[in-house]
Amino acid sequence: MERLGTGIGWRPEIADAVERMPGIDWVEVVAENVCPGHLPESLGRLRERGVTVIPHGVSLGLGGAERPDAGRLATLAERAEALGAPLVTEHIAFVRAGGARTASPLLEAGHLLPVPRTRDALDVLCENVRIAQDALPVPLAVENIAALISWPGEELTEGQFLYELADRTGVRLLVDVANLHTNHVNRGEDPAEALAELPLEAIAYVHVAGGFERDGVWHDSHAHPVPDRVLDVLADLASRVSPPGVLLERDENFPEPAELERELEAIRGALEKGAAERGAARAAAPEAGAAEPARATPPEEATEPARQRLALAQTALLSALVAGTPVPEGFDGVRLGVQARALAGKRADVVGKIAPELPVILGEAYRGLFLAYAHGHPMTGGYRRDALDFAEHLLVPERLPRGPALRELRAWWLERSGPVPRSRKPVVRAVRAARRVLQHR
Numbered sequence: 001m002e003r004l005g006t007g008i009g010w011r012p013e014i015a016d017a018v019e020r021m022p023g024i025d026w027v028e029v030v031a032e033n034v035c036p037g038h039l040p041e042s043l044g045r046l047r048e049r050g051v052t053v054i055p056h057g058v059s060l061g062l063g064g065a066e067r068p069d070a071g072r073l074a075t076l077a078e079r080a081e082a083l084g085a086p087l088v089t090e091h092i093a094f095v096r097a098g099g100a101r102t103a104s105p106l107l108e109a110g111h112l113l114p115v116p117r118t119r120d121a122l123d124v125l126c127e128n129v130r131i132a133q134d135a136l137p138v139p140l141a142v143e144n145i146a147a148l149i150s151w152p153g154e155e156l157t158e159g160q161f162l163y164e165l166a167d168r169t170g171v172r173l174l175v176d177v178a179n180l181h182t183n184h185v186n187r188g189e190d191p192a193e194a195l196a197e198l199p200l201e202a203i204a205y206v207h208v209a210g211g212f213e214r215d216g217v218w219h220d221s222h223a224h225p226v227p228d229r230v231l232d233v234l235a236d237l238a239s240r241v242s243p244p245g246v247l248l249e250r251d252e253n254f255p256e257p258a259e260l261e262r263e264l265e266a267i268r269g270a271l272e273k274g275a276a277e278r279g280a281a282r283a284a285a286p287e288a289g290a291a292e293p294a295r296a297t298p299p300e301e302a303t304e305p306a307r308q309r310l311a312l313a314q315t316a317l318l319s320a321l322v323a324g325t326p327v328p329e330g331f332d333g334v335r336l337g338v339q340a341r342a343l344a345g346k347r348a349d350v351v352g353k354i355a356p357e358l359p360v361i362l363g364e365a366y367r368g369l370f371l372a373y374a375h376g377h378p379m380t381g382g383y384r385r386d387a388l389d390f391a392e393h394l395l396v397p398e399r400l401p402r403g404p405a406l407r408e409l410r411a412w413w414l415e416r417s418g419p420v421p422r423s424r425k426p427v428v429r430a431v432r433a434a435r436r437v438l439q440h441r
Contacts, residue, residue: 002086004052004205004245006264011250015042017257023264024051028247029083031055031075036082047084055079057090062128062142063115064094065101065311073135080138087139087204089174090132092125092165097314101307107318108379110347110386116151116313117161120306127303129169141172141204146182146211146220148339152330158189159197172204175243177233178220182211185218186335191233195240205245208234208267217338223253226263231270238274246271322378344374347386355387361408369394388417 005025010018018024019042027046034040034055043053057076060068080088093112098104115121133140144162156164158180166173175198180191208231210224226248237243248263319325321340327333348370352359359366373393379386391413393399400406 002244004054004247006268007052007205007245007247008260008264009056009247009249009251010043010046010053011254012040012042013252014250014254014257014260015040017260018042019045021257021261021264026052026054026245026247028054028056028089028249031057031079031088032059034079034083036078039082043083052086053083054085055083055088057088058112059095060090060132061093061095062090062132063092063121063125064096064128065124065307065314066099068128068131068135070135073132077136080136085138087141087172088136089141089143089204091143091145092162093145094314094318097311097318099311101311102315104315104319105378106380107315107322108382109318109322109343110350110379110383111343112145113314113318113321114145114147114149114151116310117154117156117158118151119155120309122156122161122164123303123306124310125165126168129165129171133169133171139172139204141174143174143176143207144179146176146179146186146218148186148217148219148342149331149335150187157193157197158183159194162194163197163199166199166202171202173198173202174205174207175203175237176207176209177237178207178209178211178226178230178249180233181227181230182218182220185213185216192236195233195237200241203241203243205247206234206237206243207247207249209249217335219342221253222249222251225255225259226266231266234267235270235274235277238271239277240274242275242278243271319378322374324375344371347374347379347383350383351387351390354383355391357412358387358391358409361405361412363405369399388413392417 006023007026007028008018008021008024010027010029018027027043029043034043047053055076057072060072060076062068076088076090079085091112092115094109094115095112096106096108099106115125129140129142142165144158162173165171177191180189180194183189183194184191208226209220209222210226210230211218211220211222212224213219234246246267248260248267250260254260313328316325316328317331320327320331320336321343327336348367351370352366362369370390373390377389377393381389391409395406395410395413398406400409
């Protein structure tokens with residue numbers, strides 16, 4: 001595996017700071033946020049300096065019951081080629097459920113949700129990873145995610161699940177030590193045990209990020225400083241293997257550049273601490289062979305029953321989270337409530353960023369109105385569609401009092417909901433208005 005060194009997640013808000021930071025060997029970009037034909041100038045300058053850029057996907061849903069969408073795979077491949085990336089990364093998660101396989105509406109989570117660590121889910125995931133590997137021009141690495149909830153009836157530990165996935169597919173691993181800490185707090189899983197079971201030779205690189213704890217639940221926010229407990233997990237990993245690369249993630253609430261540089265120094269310090277202990281740790285660590293023996297991936301047609309069972313289970317869970325249906329048997333209802341509120345809050349935040357005019361038009365009422373809308377209206381087509389649906393919800397029938405906000409919202413929705421932008425020319429507007437009148441007669 002190529003040595004990457006120390007990196008940071010590239011975001012437009014800190015682009016200038018990243019360019020000036022010393023010791024940045026590589027950056028990671030959210031794949032869905034870049035357009036191959038119109039790459040940000042900052043990324044172009046970094047590439048000219050020899051800084052590696054890796055696209056990090058968030059919407060493929062490799063852990064879902066359906067096979068990966070060919071269009072999404074082609075888009076990810078296009079970004080890898082445009083960036084000259086040595087690999088691409090995605091998540092071990094499902095992000096949508098429902099559809100024809102379950103005879104229910106297709107639901108979008110707008111978030112990464114955990115895959116059950118069962119044989120069914122592993123068989124499906126292995127096949128999906130192989131499909132993705134065949135479609136991508138560079139190697140694929142997949143990331144362990146953070147979770148607020150646990151699936152009932154799991155058959156494998158996180159380490160065993162990742163070990164078998166890597167062994168059966170040859171996929172590389174993006175190990176997020178912050179997510180290991182999150183699962184320690186939220187699900188009682190020991191990060192050291194997970195690290196002991198991992199195929200360390202499969203590690204492509206490592207993520208480090210911050211979060212916060214509230215009411216006994218750890219939220220992987222990517223908006224807070226990296227805590228010492230996450231750095232301790234990183235040091236433990238570094239005591240077992242020298243990771244090819246380590247990257248600091250920060251998605252919002254960006255501090256001053258000097259603070260980011262101090263976090264990068266703390267990361268380097270944890271790596272040095274782990275490296276100093278590596279020899280002793282190797283001698284004391286359990287053998288990786290403690291994981292269950294890997295099985296061959298079943299042929300494609302043999303996974304259909306597993307896909308069907310997984311589809312029903314994931315749809316029931318996602319429906320409970322976003323549509324208010326009953327909590328599936330075996331799940332912790334309180335935790336599902338925490339997750340449901342977190343999903344609705346994230347929807348409100350992301351829609352507010354994608355359509356920044358909405359919080360301006362609605363003012364302080366925006367968040368309350370959106371959360372009330374989200375409670376009964378699951379997301380079905382991504383965040384941009386969600387913004388339009390939310391605005392339409394407020395307009396038909398009118399749920400806002402008559403006044404400037406209602407007029408501005410109607411104009412905003414009309415401008416964006418049609419096949420082409422509304423013209424500002426009076427003649428064109430008059431013709432379209434006449435056409436609408438005739439259509440309604």
